[in-house]
Amino acid sequence: MLNQQQIGIRQFFILVFLFTIGTSIIVGPRLATLTAYQDGWISAILGLLMGTVLIWIYTTLGKHFLEKTLVEILQLVLGKWIGSIVSFCFVVFLVILSSVVLMNIGHFISSRILVYTPIVPIEYMFIALVVFGNILGIEVLARAAESLLPLFLILFGLFTIGLLPLIEVNNIKPILENGIYPVWESSIRYMIVVFGELFVFFMIIPYINKSKEQHKKIKRYFLSGAIFGGIIILITVLFSILILGPKAAIWTTYPAYALAKKIDFAGVFQRVEVIMAGIWFISIFFKLSILMHVITSSVKQIFHLKDRSVVSIPFGMLLIPISLWFTPNVATYLTTVTHLMGLLILIFMLLPILVMGVGWIRLRFLKKSV
Amino acid sequence: MMRKKNLLLILILIVSIMVTGCWSRKELNDIALVIGLGVDKVGDDYILSTQVVDPGEIASKGGSGRVPVITYKTRARTLIGAVRKLTSSTPRKLYLSHLRMFVIGESVVKDGVAPVLDFITRDHELRSDFFIIMTRDSRAQDVLTMVTPLEKVPSTYMYTMLNHAEKYWTAYTTQKIDQLDNDIASDGKEAVISAIEIKGSLKEGEQKKNVEDIALKNYLQYTSLGVLHKDKLVGYLEETEASGYKYVINKVKSTVVDMPCNKQRKDVTEIIHSKTTIRTRVKNHKPSAIVQVHAEANVAELQCQADLLKQNVINVLETKTENEIKHQIVKALQKTQKEYHADVFGFGNNIHQSNAKEWKKLKKDWGKTFSTMPVKIEVKVEIRNFGKVNKTTPSLD
Numbered sequence: 161m162l163n164q165q166q167i168g169i170r171q172f173f174i175l176v177f178l179f180t181i182g183t184s185i186i187v188g189p190r191l192a193t194l195t196a197y198q199d200g201w202i203s204a205i206l207g208l209l210m211g212t213v214l215i216w217i218y219t220t221l222g223k224h225f226l227e228k229t230l231v232e233i234l235q236l237v238l239g240k241w242i243g244s245i246v247s248f249c250f251v252v253f254l255v256i257l258s259s260v261v262l263m264n265i266g267h268f269i270s271s272r273i274l275v276y277t278p279i280v281p282i283e284y285m286f287i288a289l290v291v292f293g294n295i296l297g298i299e300v301l302a303r304a305a306e307s308l309l310p311l312f313l314i315l316f317g318l319f320t321i322g323l324l325p326l327i328e329v330n331n332i333k334p335i336l337e338n339g340i341y342p343v344w345e346s347s348i349r350y351m352i353v354v355f356g357e358l359f360v361f362f363m364i365i366p367y368i369n370k371s372k373e374q375h376k377k378i379k380r381y382f383l384s385g386a387i388f389g390g391i392i393i394l395i396t397v398l399f400s401i402l403i404l405g406p407k408a409a410i411w412t413t414y415p416a417y418a419l420a421k422k423i424d425f426a427g428v429f430q431r432v433e434v435i436m437a438g439i440w441f442i443s444i445f446f447k448l449s450i451l452m453h454v455i456t457s458s459v460k461q462i463f464h465l466k467d468r469s470v471v472s473i474p475f476g477m478l479l480i481p482i483s484l485w486f487t488p489n490v491a492t493y494l495t496t497v498t499h500l501m502g503l504l505i506l507i508f509m510l511l512p513i514l515v516m517g518v519g520w521i522r523l524r525f526l527k528k529s530v
Numbered sequence: 531m532m533r534k535k536n537l538l539l540i541l542i543l544i545v546s547i548m549v550t551g552c553w554s555r556k557e558l559n560d561i562a563l564v565i566g567l568g569v570d571k572v573g574d575d576y577i578l579s580t581q582v583v584d585p586g587e588i589a590s591k592g593g594s595g596r597v598p599v600i601t602y603k604t605r606a607r608t609l610i611g612a613v614r615k616l617t618s619s620t621p622r623k624l625y626l627s628h629l630r631m632f633v634i635g636e637s638v639v640k641d642g643v644a645p646v647l648d649f650i651t652r653d654h655e656l657r658s659d660f661f662i663i664m665t666r667d668s669r670a671q672d673v674l675t676m677v678t679p680l681e682k683v684p685s686t687y688m689y690t691m692l693n694h695a696e697k698y699w700t701a702y703t704t705q706k707i708d709q710l711d712n713d714i715a716s717d718g719k720e721a722v723i724s725a726i727e728i729k730g731s732l733k734e735g736e737q738k739k740n741v742e743d744i745a746l747k748n749y750l751q752y753t754s755l756g757v758l759h760k761d762k763l764v765g766y767l768e769e770t771e772a773s774g775y776k777y778v779i780n781k782v783k784s785t786v787v788d789m790p791c792n793k794q795r796k797d798v799t800e801i802i803h804s805k806t807t808i809r810t811r812v813k814n815h816k817p818s819a820i821v822q823v824h825a826e827a828n829v830a831e832l833q834c835q836a837d838l839l840k841q842n843v844i845n846v847l848e849t850k851t852e853n854e855i856k857h858q859i860v861k862a863l864q865k866t867q868k869e870y871h872a873d874v875f876g877f878g879n880n881i882h883q884s885n886a887k888e889w890k891k892l893k894k895d896w897g898k899t900f901s902t903m904p905v906k907i908e909v910k911v912e913i914r915n916f917g918k919v920n921k922t923t924p925s926l927d
Contacts, residue, residue, distance in 0.1 A: 275654055333883030405712050421657060422708075431657075 166369040171302035173381040174309050175450060176361060180389025182447030183264045184354045185440050188393040189400035189415040190494070191353055196346040198332050198406040203346035204397040208390040210347065211355030214509070215386045219379040221516040222362060224523060226375060230362040230512060231461040237519045244462050246511070251458050253508050255475065257357065258451040259483035260493070260501060262286065265444045266483065267490055268414060273434060283480050289445065291476035294452045295469040298367050301449050308442050315439045318432075320395060322423035327402045352502050354393060356509040358386055363454040413490055416440065452476065558585075562622035565599070566685030568670030569609065569646050570635035576646070578612035579603045579671035580624060581631075581685050597738055598682040601674045609649040626655040631685040632662045632707075634723065635670035636756075636763070644714065644761040650707055661692055662705045664756045666725040666766065672732050676750055679741040688750060692724060695752055700785035700801075701772040702752045714761050717893045718878025721758045722775070725766060726750055757872050759897070764870045767862060774862030777823055777855060778875045780806035786830055789850040795833035799851045799913065801825050810880045812888040817899065819877050821859065823909045827851055829916035835927065838920045844913050852909040859907050871897040877905075 167175075184191075192207070193200035225233050230250070235243035266283040274282065293301050336343065361382065368378060399419055400409040412418045420436035423429065455475055460468045487493045566581035580602045602620060606612035613624055638646055650656055665673050674684065681687035695702045702724040713721035730748030734740055740748050754766040755775065767775055776782050782804040791797045804825040811818050829838065829847065836843050866872055878896050882889040892899055 272654055330879075330883055334886035334889075337882075337886040404708070407715055408708065408712060418658075424659070430659075 165297045165299045165367060167298055167302040167364075167367050168369055169377050169381050171306055172361075172364065172368050172378070173385045174305045175302060175364065175446065176358065176382055176385025177389045178305055178309075178312070178443050178446040179361070179450050180354065180358065180386050181392050181440075181443040182357075183261050183440070183444055184389075184393045185396050185416055185443060186264060186268065186414055187498075188350065188354060189397045189409050191350045191498075192346055192397045193401060193406050193409045194346055194349070195342040197337070197342075197410075198334070198401060199336055199343045200346060200401050200406065200409065201332060201394070201398050202336070203343050203350055204394045206343065206347035207350035207354060208387070208394055210351040211358075211390055212383065212387055214351070214355055215358060215383050217513060218359060218362075219382050221513065221520055222365065223375070223379060224520055225362075225516060226370065226378065227366055229366050229457065229461060230359070231458050233362070233512075233519060234515055237515050237522075247458060247462050250508065250511070251455055251462070253504055254360065254451055254455050254458070255478065255482065256486065256504070257501070258448060258455065259479050259486050260497060261444060261448050261451065262479050263483040263487045263493065265441070265448075267487075267493070268417070268437075268440075271490070272414065272417060273437070279484070280480065283483065286445070286448070287476045287479060290448050290452050291472050293449045294456060294472040294476070297468075298364065298453055301446070301453065305446055312439060312442045315436060315442075316392065319420060319423070319436050319439060320399075322425060322429070322432075323399050323403060323419055326422055327399075328405075329402065331402050331405050349502055352505050352509070353498075354390065355386060356505040358382075359509050359512045360451065360454045362512060363457055364450065413494075556623075556625065560622055561625035562620055563628050564624050564626050565628060565683055566601075566631040566633065566674050566688070567626075567629060568633040568635065568665075568674045569638050570669045570671055571637040571641055572605070575605050575607055576609060576612060576638075577603055577605050577635075577669075577671060578609060578616075579633075579674045580613070580616060581674045581683075582620070582622075582624070583683060597677065599684060601671070603671055609646065610653070626653065627657060629656060629660045630689040632660055633670040633673050633688075633726070634662065634664045636665050636667070636725075637669070639664050639723070639756060639758070639763040642761045643758070647707065647711060647714070647761075651711055656707075658707050660706070661689055662707060662710055662723060663688070663692065663752075664723045664725050664763075666727050666754060666756070668728045668732070672728060672736075673726055673750060676728060676732070676735045676748070677738055677740045678750065679746060684750075688726065691750075692752060696781075697783050698785070700776050700782050701755075701769050703755065703772075703776065703781060714758070716876075716879060717896065718873065718880070718882045718889070719876035720760075720872040720874045722755045722767070722874050723758065724752050725754045725756045727753045757866065757870050757874055759870065759872045764872055765865070767865060767874075770858050771862040771865050774855075774858035774860070775866075775874060777804065777806055777859055778808070778821055778862065780804075782806075782825075787827070787851050787854045788831075789854045791832075791834035791836075796831075797829075797834060797836075797847065797850070798831035799827040799847060799911075800830035801827050801911075802914070808875070808877065808880050810877055810884060812881060812885050812892070815888065815891065816903075817877070817881055817888070817892060818904045818906070819880070820906045820908065823855060823859075823907075825851075825855070825909070825911045827911050827913050829913060832922045835922045835925070837922075838916045848911045848913055851911045851913075855909045855911070856907050859909075863905055863907075867901045867903070871901045873897070873900040877903065 192204045196203045231247045234247050238246060262283055265286060266279045269282050270277060270279040365378060396416055400415040403419060404412060404415055409415050417433055417437060420433035423432055456468045456471050459471050487497050562582040564580050565583050568579040570577040582600050584598050584600060602616055604612040604616045606615050616624060632650060634643060634646060676684055678684045678687040692702060692704055696704050703722060705723050710721055713719050728735060729751050735748030754768050755772040756763055757765050757767060782801060784802055786798050786800050788796045788798045804823060806821060806823045809820045838844060866874055873896060881892060
C-alpha cells in the first residue's frame, strides 16, 4: 500500500506530541477538575499513567503490524466485508471527532477574539488550510510540524514562565477531600479524551520510513510523544488549579486563555493572550490535519480509490455543517457532546486492541501469516 | 506555466493582505475608551456611569482646555443594556478593554453585588486587570464626576492611589474580579472591597475649578474596607481595623506603626517586611486559630529622646511595635467576629485545607462558629536599621 510519501521517526514523534496536546489543552483542565475539584492534578497524573499504559499496549500489539494500516488490519482480521463495514464506522467516528475539534477552535475564536464574525467563515478558513495540507500529504504536514515546533515550545515556555509567579499553593489543598473515587472518575474521563484518540496513528505508522533499527524506535517515540504531550497538558491543568482556583477552572470555558490573560511581567509584557492562543492554534491545526489525513486515507483504502486527495475537499466541506449541527453551542459541547464523545472514543480505542489481539493470537498460535 | 503559477500566488497574497481584518475592525476614532465604570441602584434599575477618555485632551500637545474625560449616565434594568443604550447619547461605541476602575455604589453592595459581577466576568471585552472599589456615603456616579489633580483622568488617579496606598500605607486592599468572584463563591472566606469617599463638596468637586487652587478642598479618599457577607454589605472596617486585617491575610508590603512614647509625643517604626502564618486547629469540634506575625522594621521617627545604641531601647521599641500591631489585629477581629460575623480572613478556608473532615460539619454554620472562635495572636518584630543617625537628633542631653 505504501505511497511514495514517507516521514521520519522524529517527525512522527512531533506529530504524536502535537496531536496529544491538540484540543486537550483547552478542555483538559475542565475534564480533570470536573468531579475532582482541587485534586484535578492527581486525576491528570493518574490519567497520564493510564494513558502511558494504553499506548504501551497499542505499541506492543502494533509492532506485529508495522506495515499495515488500521483499515488493512481490520480487513485482514475480520474479513473483507465486516472489516470494511467496521472501518467505515471508524471513518464516521473520525468525522464526528474532527467536527468537534473544529468546533472547539471555531467557538473559541468566535467567542473570544473575533466576536462579531460569524463562526462559519472562521471554520472555512481553518478548514481551507487543513484541506490544503491534506492534499499535499503527510510528508509536508510532518515538515510543517517540525518547523512550527520551536514556535510552539517558545510560546509555551513564555506561558509557563509568565504564570509561575502567580501560583497560589494553597489552592490545591485539601488533598483528597472527598476520597479517591471522584478523582478516579475524573482521571478516567481525562485519560479517554486525552489519550484515547491516539490510536488513529495506526494509520500513520506505515508511512514511517523504515530500516531495521527504526522498528524498535517506533514504540519508544510513540510513547514519549504521548508522555511529553501529556506533561504539557498536566502543566496546564496544574496552572488552572493553582492560579484560577478549582472553582474557576470549572466555570471558565477556556481556562488556558483565562490564564494567558493574567500574564504580566512588570507591566511591560502583558496583554499577550492572543499570542499565547497560538499554542493551541498550532496544536489544533495539526490534530485536525492528522484526523483529516486518517479519514481520507481510510476512505481510499476502503473504497480502493486511486488518489487520496479526491475526497479531501468533500470531507473538508462536510465538517463545517456537521460541526454546527452536532455542537450548536458550547453548552451542548460541555455537557452532552463530551459524554457522547467519551463513550465513542472508549469504544473505538478498545477496537484496535481487540482486533490486533486476535490478529496476534492467530499469528502466534495458528502460525497463519497475517 | 511556472511563471503563471507564481503570478497567481503573488496575486492571492496581495489580495489577502488587502482584505485582512476588515470584519470586526474598530477604528480608534469610532470607539470610546471607557476607563471607569460605576454602578448605582435606584429602585429596580441600575444607573451605569461611564467615564470615557477624550483622546484629544489627553495628548501631551494640544488640548483645548476641556476636561479630558466625560462621564455619561444611563438608567436601565441591566448593565449591558445600559452600555448599549449609551450609544444613543455618545457618538462612539464604548470599548471596555482598557477599564481601570470599576466603582460599585454603596446601594448596589447593600443589595447584593453578584448580579453586577456576572456581566463584568462574562463580557469578552473586559479583562481582569482592573480594580474594584465601592463607594461609601456617596454614589458611584458622583465619584466618577470628581475632577482630580495630578492625573488628568480621575479613574487613573483612583487606580494609582489605591495601588500606592496598598504598597506604602497598607490599610486598603486592591481587589480584582477573579479574586472577588472566588471570595464570594467560597464558604470559608468573605470578601472585602476598599471603599472610597468624597471629601468636601461634590458640587464644587465636579467643576474644573476644583483643581485650580493649590489647597485641594474637594477630593476623593479611601477611608475604609467594606465587609461583605456572601455578596451583601454588612459593615465597614475603619483604618486601624483594616490595617489589622491586612496583617492577618499576609498582605502587608510596607507601612508605619506609631506608638506613644510619652503623653504628647510618638515614636514611629516602619515595617519593611512582614510575614503571617495562620494555623487552625479543631478540637472536640471546636475550632481555634493562631495568627503568627513576623515582621522586620526600621526606626523611622523618634520624637522622644532615646539612645538607640542601648539594647534595651531597641527592645522596648520592638515590644511597643508588637503590641501596636497586636492591638490593630485584635480590633479587626473584634469587629468582624462580634459585629459582622464575617470571616474575612479566610480561617474557614484554612480549616478546609488542613482539616477537610471537620470542615464539612463546621461549614454550615460558619458565621456563628467564627464569631466565637478563639484566636491567639503572636507578633514578633525585629528592628533592623535606624536610618542615618543612631540617637534622637538633635540630641538634647
